[in-house]
Amino acid sequence: MGLRKYRGPGLWIVLGPKWQAARTRLRQQRAGAGPRFLLLALLALAFWSGVFGVVYRVLRYFRGVADIGDLLSTKLLGLALLAFSSILLLSNVITALSSFFLAKDLDLLAASPLHSIRFYLAKLVETTLHSSWMVALLAVPLFAAYGIVYGGGLLWPVIVVAAFVPFLVLPAVVGSTLTLLLVNIVPARRAKELLSLVAIGAAGGLVLLLRLAQPEQLVRPEGFRSLADFVRMLETPTNPLLPSEWAMRMLMNWLLRVADPRPVAALWGSAVVALVAGGILFRWRYRHAFSKAQEGAPPTGGGRGWAAALGALLGWLPAERREFILKDARLFFRDPTQWSQLILLGVLVVVYLFNIQALPVFSGEQVPPTVVTLVVFLNLGLAGFVLAAIAARFLFPSVSLEGRQMWLLRSSPLDLRSMLWSKYWIGTVPLLVLALVITTVTNLILRASPFMTLVSEATMVLFTLAASALALSFGAFYPRFDTENAAQIPTSFGGLVYMMASVLLLALVIMLEAPAVATRVQAEQAGTTMQWDAGLLVPLAAAVVLCCAATLLPLRLALARMEQLEF
Amino acid sequence: MITLTNLTKRYGSFTAVNGIDLTIRKGELFGFLGPNGAGKTTTFRMIAGIILPTSGRIEIGGIDLERQPLVAKRRMGYIPDRPFVYDKITGAEFLRFVAALYDAHDPMLERRIDELLDVFELVPWKHQLTESYSHGMRQKLIIASAFVHRPEVIVVDEPMVGLDPKGARLLKDLFRQYVDRGGTVLMSTHTLEVAEGMCDRIAIMQGGRILAQGTMDELRRQTASGDASLEDMFLRLTGGFQDHQLDAILGA
Numbered sequence: 001m002g003l004r005k006y007r008g009p010g011l012w013i014v015l016g017p018k019w020q021a022a023r024t025r026l027r028q029q030r031a032g033a034g035p036r037f038l039l040l041a042l043l044a045l046a047f048w049s050g051v052f053g054v055v056y057r058v059l060r061y062f063r064g065v066a067d068i069g070d071l072l073s074t075k076l077l078g079l080a081l082l083a084f085s086s087i088l089l090l091s092n093v094i095t096a097l098s099s100f101f102l103a104k105d106l107d108l109l110a111a112s113p114l115h116s117i118r119f120y121l122a123k124l125v126e127t128t129l130h131s132s133w134m135v136a137l138l139a140v141p142l143f144a145a146y147g148i149v150y151g152g153g154l155l156w157p158v159i160v161v162a163a164f165v166p167f168l169v170l171p172a173v174v175g176s177t178l179t180l181l182l183v184n185i186v187p188a189r190r191a192k193e194l195l196s197l198v199a200i201g202a203a204g205g206l207v208l209l210l211r212l213a214q215p216e217q218l219v220r221p222e223g224f225r226s227l228a229d230f231v232r233m234l235e236t237p238t239n240p241l242l243p244s245e246w247a248m249r250m251l252m253n254w255l256l257r258v259a260d261p262r263p264v265a266a267l268w269g270s271a272v273v274a275l276v277a278g279g280i281l282f283r284w285r286y287r288h289a290f291s292k293a294q295e296g297a298p299p300t301g302g303g304r305g306w307a308a309a310l311g312a313l314l315g316w317l318p319a320e321r322r323e324f325i326l327k328d329a330r331l332f333f334r335d336p337t338q339w340s341q342l343i344l345l346g347v348l349v350v351v352y353l354f355n356i357q358a359l360p361v362f363s364g365e366q367v368p369p370t371v372v373t374l375v376v377f378l379n380l381g382l383a384g385f386v387l388a389a390i391a392a393r394f395l396f397p398s399v400s401l402e403g404r405q406m407w408l409l410r411s412s413p414l415d416l417r418s419m420l421w422s423k424y425w426i427g428t429v430p431l432l433v434l435a436l437v438i439t440t441v442t443n444l445i446l447r448a449s450p451f452m453t454l455v456s457e458a459t460m461v462l463f464t465l466a467a468s469a470l471a472l473s474f475g476a477f478y479p480r481f482d483t484e485n486a487a488q489i490p491t492s493f494g495g496l497v498y499m500m501a502s503v504l505l506l507a508l509v510i511m512l513e514a515p516a517v518a519t520r521v522q523a524e525q526a527g528t529t530m531q532w533d534a535g536l537l538v539p540l541a542a543a544v545v546l547c548c549a550a551t552l553l554p555l556r557l558a559l560a561r562m563e564q565l566e567f
Numbered sequence: 568m569i570t571l572t573n574l575t576k577r578y579g580s581f582t583a584v585n586g587i588d589l590t591i592r593k594g595e596l597f598g599f600l601g602p603n604g605a606g607k608t609t610t611f612r613m614i615a616g617i618i619l620p621t622s623g624r625i626e627i628g629g630i631d632l633e634r635q636p637l638v639a640k641r642r643m644g645y646i647p648d649r650p651f652v653y654d655k656i657t658g659a660e661f662l663r664f665v666a667a668l669y670d671a672h673d674p675m676l677e678r679r680i681d682e683l684l685d686v687f688e689l690v691p692w693k694h695q696l697t698e699s700y701s702h703g704m705r706q707k708l709i710i711a712s713a714f715v716h717r718p719e720v721i722v723v724d725e726p727m728v729g730l731d732p733k734g735a736r737l738l739k740d741l742f743r744q745y746v747d748r749g750g751t752v753l754m755s756t757h758t759l760e761v762a763e764g765m766c767d768r769i770a771i772m773q774g775g776r777i778l779a780q781g782t783m784d785e786l787r788r789q790t791a792s793g794d795a796s797l798e799d800m801f802l803r804l805t806g807g808f809q810d811h812q813l814d815a816i817l818g819a
Contacts, residue, residue, distance in 0.1 A: 007637070008637045008641075008670060009667055009668050009669075009670050013664070013667040013668060014668070016664055016667070017653040017656050017660070017661070017664050018653075020653075020655070020656045020660055021653055021654065021655035021656055022655075024655040024656065024696065025655050028655075104651045105651060105653065106617075107612075107615075107617050107647055107651065108651055108665075108668075109668075110615075110616060110617040111615040111616055111617050111640060111643070111645040111647075112640060112665075112668040112669060113636070113637040113638070113640040113641040113668075113669060113670065114637070114668065115637060287619050288619055290617075290618065290619075291618040291619040294578075294612075294618055
């Protein structure tokens with residue numbers, strides 16, 4: 001073997017440890033947590049069945065619609081694939097940043113005689129798998145429903161795989177290329193921050209765009225001037241240059257028995273071209289970009305002004321608690337993977353309010369006040385769910401994020417109780433403000449009565465206090481000290497259990513409040529004054545007690561748990 | 568064996584390594600000293616081919632690292648200051664992986680792995696996942712992995728951190744015997760006694776520049792230090808603390 005022609009180890013050798021690690025992880029999880037995996041498997045099965053059931057019913061209905069049924073099915077698949085490719089692109093940009101620039105094995109691989117193209121392919125495979133598995137799982141019931149309703153036959157899974165592989169590869173190549181270019185172009189010290197911002201900004205923009213595009217038009221043909229207009233809209237490709245369109249055409253051509261090789265050629269051809277171009281670009285720019293990415297964060301953290309202001313505001317607290325809260329605030333606002341989530345959160349809140357405003361309550365015919373009252377009450381469930389999800393994102397990882405620094409806190413005179421309560425309040429206060437803003441604004445939009453405003457705001461305050469405590473406590477019970485990215489922590493098993501617990505609490509609270517609200521609705525209908533009795537007051541009091549217990553008890557248990565944790 | 572020519576690394580306006588020239592001969596154990604932030608690790612990472620120099624040239628055994636990175640890297644074993652090992656694989660699996668990564672076609676690979684594990688007293692943990700290893704055990708495994716493909720050069724950043732006295736002694740003997748058999752070691756360390764006792768030549772670095780280099784005698788001549796110890800020379804070159812600074816923190 002000539003030295004000049006030496007090409008280094010093969011791709012499978014590089015992927016070997018990841019494969020071995022995945023197998024070991026699976027074996028360990030199987031061995032250690034049977035019931036946990038049974039629960040997860042049941043949940044996944046229920047979710048798959050749910051998605052399959054909904055898509056199956058919709059497609060069956062579409063197939064029964066004369067003339068435009070197949071067009072509707074095609075459009076629906078196109079929309080689903082468009083949504084998938086948007087999610088995949090974003091996910092790939094973020095994942096590529098980790099796998100190509102931040103992963104711990106990069107030094108080992110970079111120091112080894114590994115050919116740059118194999119390095120690229122190994123990291124691309126890793127990026128594709130990490131960023132696409134969720135979408136791939138989500139797609140299974142969707143494609144299954146299409147295959148069954150349209151009689152895709154035994155070869156249908158093969159066709160799906162043939163369409164889905166290039167469909168997954170394309171955003172992975174584009175996402176990793178975008179990441180590579182960004183790390184090359186922007187000043188290296190800001191590259192990581194900018195990438196997080198771009199990704200989150202794009203996610204926010206996408207959500208807004210999807211909302212503003214009003215996809216509900218698709219199922220409201222009465223909004224079009226004529227049936228011909230509606231059919232024309234359905235027949236027009238959403239964007240003939242997008243891979244989602246090619247994948248959709250390839251799949252629907254098979255299902256509708258249309259012989260057209262163009263989508264297949266476009267999909268596979270573009271995937272191969274993208275792969276080659278990505279490889280060339282990687283070879284040309286990666287080492288330069290990787291070197292730049294090593295520079296790390298700016299040497300001085302910003303935000304001294306607000307930190308001083310917050311410090312002054314918390315002046316009444318003992319120094320150790322004040323500094324602990326300030327430390328958490330500094331870490332949050334200096335870590336772009338954390339604070340940039342606020343942008344997404346802001347967009348989601350705007351979309352939520354936009355949706356409430358778009359409800360046809362005050363447009364068109366006059367809606368009885370009782371319906372408004374019911375909408376306000378049901379809105380509690382939605383707002384509560386949103387708040388529980390936000391608590392999962394920001395409070396649940398809180399204990400885990402102390403991670404390897406826990407030795408410092410445990411060896412200091414700061415007691416765990418103070419630490420836990422500091423963490424609780426620093427997460428809960430902003431959440432409370434958000435809860436009150438959401439509830440007040442939606443109540444104003446829905447023109448809620450003073451009674452419903454009082455009920456909903458009190459409920460939201462009590463539920464937020466409890467959901468925060470549950471998030472923090474479940475986070476202490478299921479810590480993930482080894483995870484570097486805070487955004488991954490809530491998607492763990494513990495995060496799932498927390499969400500189930502908080503949704504259960506929300507459902508119980510709403511059920512306990514329902515008699516009082518129902519009586520109120522009846523009184524409104526009858527035009528009489530509401531009569532309070534024990535049958536109404538006891539459930540309301542029970543809701544208050546339940547929220548208080550769900551606040552204090554988990555925190556107490558979490559404290560006991562943290563005292564036992566070994567770091 | 569290692570030649571650095573006008574090697575420079577800049578991060579924005581900050582110059583981490585500032586035009587260093589250095590030649591490390593075959594069969595030499597060369598020590599790299601310097602205070603924290605002197606640019607040692609950046610230099611080592613450039614030599615290992617992990618990061619690119621802003622300018623300058625690196626040659627390993629006469630092979631230009633930039634032009635023929637794979638060939639140059641294959642001759643090297645790199646031991647980083649922060650040992651990384653994949654968590655969910657065993658020690659033996661890790662060594663097998665590194666051997667494959669460096670394309671070590673050794674028909675006796677399993678025997679070599681056993682020998683390396685035996686030397687570093689890791690045989691009982693051969694089939695244990697590395698996540699259960701202590702810091703010192705991981706360090707030993709990383710050092711073993713650097714030798715698995717029989718490299719001609721070992722570039723090692725802070726090798727003694729985390730090792731017990733027995734491990735440290737083993738490492739000293741290993742490096743000494745390795746260079747005696749024609750291998751080359753470039754080592755950075757903060758343990759001046761180790762550098763003084765082990766290294767054939769030493770370079771002292773600060774602010775991205777090499778302040779002095781040579782054998783102990785040459786260093787003494789360069790710094791006009793008489794028969795001073797390496798510690799005295801190091802502090803004289805890099806600047807030590809003043810008594811009043813200690814008074815300030817400890818109280819007069």
